[in-house]
Amino acid sequence: xxxxxxxxxxxxxxxxxxxxxxxxxxxxxxxxxxxxxxxxxxxxxxxxxxxxxxxxxxxxxxxxxxxxx
Numbered sequence: 120x121x122x123x124x125x126x127x128x129x130x131x132x133x134x135x136x137x138x139x140x141x142x143x144x145x146x147x148x149x150x151x152x153x154x155x156x157x158x159x160x161x162x163x164x165x166x167x168x169x170x171x172x173x174x175x176x177x178x179x180x181x182x183x184x185x186x187x188x
Contacts, residue, residue, distance in 0.1 A: 126157050126164045
């Protein structure tokens, strides 16, 4: 399981089209719960507000593909 420093790093690991969707999800959560603290737990983006509010996971196949030289 890959470790991420923060949600921004998690999102950056995906294809550009998927990044746009994840950023919209992130912005929606931030708007709905501005006091929630972002974290990565078990390599999953998490928003904590008193208790865990939201976690989201994305299919591994949607991550950026490494180009072969």
